[in-house]
Amino acid sequence: MRAVGAEQVEEAVADCVAALGTVTDRDWTGVRAGRLEWNCRETAAHIASDLIAYAGQIAGRAQDAYVPFEITLDGSEDGLDPADNAGTLQVITTTGALLAAAVRTTPRAVRAFHPFPFRHASREGFAAMGIAEVLLHTHDIAEGMGIGYEPPAELASFVLTRIFPQAKPGPTPWRTLLWATGRGDLPGREPVTEWKWSNNPVLRSERLALEGVTPAVAAELSLAGDGGFHWVDSGPFEGTREGAGMLLKQYEEGVFHPEWAMYVLVRREDDRAVGAMGFHGVPDEDGRVEIGYDLSVDARGNGYATEALRTLSAWALTRDGVRTVAAVVDQENVPSQKVVTRAGFTEVSRQEGQISYELRG
CATH class of the missing domain: 1.20.120 (Four Helix Bundle (Hemerythrin (Met), subunit A))
Structure with missing residues (x-):
């Protein structure tokens, strides 16, 4: 590549x-x-x-x-x-x-x-x-x-x-x-007096690297590209592309937060991307953050989603002020329900065909 x-x-x-x-x-x-x-x-x-x-x-x-x-x-x-x-x-x-x-x-x-x-x-x-x-x-x-x-x-x-x-x-x-970089002005924006650039975050589990998505990657994934990753044969599933589009919109609106965005799940043994997982936004005032995930079809059944969910939710609960990681799963999606329960989440409610789960710090 x-x-x-x-x-x-x-x-x-x-x-x-x-x-x-x-x-x-x-x-x-x-x-x-x-x-x-x-x-x-x-x-x-x-x-x-x-x-x-x-x-x-x-x-x-x-x-x-x-x-x-x-x-x-x-x-x-x-x-x-x-x-x-x-x-x-x-x-x-x-x-x-x-x-x-x-x-x-x-x-x-x-x-x-x-x-x-x-x-x-x-x-x-x-x-x-x-x-x-x-x-x-x-x-x-x-x-x-x-x-x-x-x-x-x-x-x-x-x-x-x-x-x-x-x-x-x-x-x-x-x-x-x-x-x-503090070298010019833009209408309607405060002057920048201090700045540092921000490389993307990466978290690691036993078999996976969770690589934070940049706006450049989000733009490519949302337009049917590979985002610079080597994907498994089935490629990014539709949820990954939809999530990338949402992140691109956040960037365009100036509310993109790299740590609380989407991560591509990369298999460390062969550098193949198998899916994506990420947050719906920054933690709210109650210290609650919601997480979602999407796995490529031919990567399912290997425990990757459970492993990544444990890693990302554990990381989130170490952040200042974060007390709860939430996940919402369709009642018909039994495999996804098994993923969240194996990752330690507990069911807290059911309504309108969906089950809400939480993991507390």
């Missing part, structure tokens, strides 16, 4: 080099980069440093911290002349190529350390973070140098739908990304 993100990294870097290549004959060290404390030269070096750092994380499969290395554009320790502006752009091109190569060659299921917010990210997450660094800091340098810069809308959208899931879409992806 194609490694989504590699081509976008290359495009972002090429766009950066094309824009900044027009001002390599000017002084970058004496000019502040936009609103940053760094000068333009320091900001360009930071782009290169982040690109190689992200490549190192996924190439080295780092799990607990950043790989302990850094690069320098100085060259003085080796008796070499410091890189000039054109040389700095060459380093950005090179480190961007290394990140793209790491994204292409890293298996889909691999996650490596990154602190925000769940202490790990996938190859697609690292690609999105690398692209964000390139786009935003190219903007900063261009602003400092007094030149125009606007990247392709698709690149800004790639970043927003993967690592800014709670940022409601605005008039254009680029203006939204600038606003979300």
